[in-house]
Amino acid sequence: MRALVYHGPNDIGVEERPDPQPGPGEVLLRITATGICGSDLHGYTGENKRRHPGQVMGHETVGRIVAVGADAAGDGREPGRVATVNPVIGCGECAQCAAGSEQLCPRRKVIGVDREIESAFAELMLAPARNVVVLPDGMPEEWGSLVEPLSVGYHATRSGGVAPDDTVLVIGGGPIGQACALAARRLGAEQVVVSEPGTARRRLVEKLGFATIDPTTGDLADQVQDALGRPATAVLDAVGTSRTVGDALRASSLGARIVLVGMGSRELTLAAFDVTTFERSIIGSFTYPSREFRETAEWVASRPEGLAHLIDDRVGLDDAPEAFARLASGDxxxxxxxxxxQGPRGAGG
Ligand SMILES: NC(=O)c1ccc[n+]([C@@H]2O[C@H](COP(=O)([O-])OP(=O)(O)OC[C@H]3O[C@@H](n4cnc5c(N)ncnc54)[C@H](O)[C@@H]3O)[C@@H](O)[C@H]2O)c1
Ligand SMILES: [Zn+2]
Ligand SMILES: [Zn+2]
Incomplete structure (x- = not known):
């Protein structure tokens, strides 16, 4: 098979690799589409030291089942079916895994991140059967690659306890912020505003039906007050820097929940008394439990409005190195x- 192999900072290329064969409990997929995530990009530039030479990345994926190993059938896992893959692999033995919270498993591995797992920027990929989530026929197949980032936003929004009566501020209008806003709407919140400095991203978020704020044009707290009629009762920070957490504190109500899903900085400086004396909570959110991934897959399969806007560009494997270079240069x-x-044609629809 052909795979996109990471060689080192800013160096990635297509190589021939042996076709993987499914062992017991494994499913072999022919990959249709795999999204490029910000973390892949940080791996590519070397900024994130978690990617290693020789590695095949890719964790936002959809494909067709080619073969099913021993003990891997069930839940519709049959050759020919379309499926997405939950990249978070728990040990399957600890209390967190038993509860379906694989993201809290101390021995968790993540497809696309762990160096020994050959992942989804390739023609073929193996996945543990329990991570393979079959999708119904008839939906645009490429949407299966959106389930992963949309699940990140769904878990963040659920972690913040977002409910219909909340006023919600999403900070950052990238794919994760977009996912958070869509999830807030899915949980019934009608008052949602997204803060994003990039014009093209604000336009996209508006196409999804959300109000936007440009944080560079004035005080964020004032702009949120104007947009929502009151401070935010829940904030989803999909950037994750001292500046955005500061914005979240200033623009939110007493008792507000602030979810830190963005990972823009390793360390934060924050106004501690704005947390204590206003009884705000800061809640960490990482990936998703398997149940929320499956719920998001079902939601995507129901063809919710707006998803067609979430894919900007489609490239084949040979054009992928150039796409990484363009993205790394700040495009x-x-x-x-x-x-x-397998080439960008023939997917979708
Ligand atoms: N916790 C998790 O499980 C998880 C999973 C995936 C990604 N992430 C993290 O989420 C973050 C967002 O991911 P993404 O793919 O959307 O990234 P992205 O870089 O594509 O988008 C971030 C957006 O934030 C905007 N932004 C920058 N400064 C801002 C500010 N002060 N106010 C408002 N917006 C601002 C940028 O213009 C950009 O559009 C990243 O840090 C990523 O590492 C976390
Ligand atoms: Zn990702
Ligand atoms: Zn475990």
Whole structure:
């Protein structure tokens, strides 16, 4: 098979690799589409030291089942079916895994991140059967690659306890912020505003039906007050810097929940008394429990409005190195670039 192999900072290329064979409990997929995530990009530039030479990245994916190993059938996992893959692999033995919270498993591995797992920027990929989530026929197949980032936003929004009566501020209008806003709407919130400095991204978020704020044009707290009629009762920070957490504190109500899903900085400086004396909570959110991934897959399969806007560009494997280089040079797309290992035609619809 052909795979996109990471060689080192800013160096990635297509190579021939042996076709993987499914062992017991494994499913072999022919990959249709894999989204390029910000973390892939940080791996590519070397900024994020979690990617290693020789590695095949890719964790936002959809494909067709080719073969099913021993003990891997069930839940519709049959050759020919379309499926997405939950990249978070728990040990399957600890209390967190038993509760379906694989993201809290101390021995968790993540497809696309762990160096020994050959992942989804390739023609073929193996996945543990329990991570393979079959999708119904008939939906645009490429949307299966959106389930992963949309699940990140769904978990963040659920972690913040977002409910219909909340006024919600989403900070950052990238794919994760977009996912948070869509999830807030899915949980019934009608008052949602997204803060994003990039014009193309604000336009996209508006196409999704959300109000936007440009944080560079004035005080964010005032702008949120104007947009929502009151301070935010829930904030989803999809940037994650001292500046955005500061904005979240200033623009939110007493008792507000602030979810830190963005990972823009390793360390934060924040106004501690704005947390204590206003009884605000800061809640961490990482990936998703398997149940929320499956719920998001079902939601995507129901063809909710707006998803068609979430893919900006489609490239084949041979054009993927150039797409990585463009993205690394700061070419900010409104939403996702998706790699089609079998070529971009014939997907979708
Ligand atoms: N916790 C998790 O499980 C998880 C999963 C995936 C990604 N992430 C993190 O989420 C963050 C967002 O991911 P993404 O793919 O959307 O990234 P992205 O870089 O594509 O988008 C971030 C957006 O934030 C905007 N921004 C920058 N400064 C801002 C400010 N002060 N106010 C408002 N907006 C601002 C940028 O213009 C950009 O559009 C990243 O830090 C990523 O590492 C976390
Ligand atoms: Zn991702
Ligand atoms: Zn475990």
């Amino acid at each position: 900010l797309h409104a939403s996702k670039i998706v790699v089609f290992p």
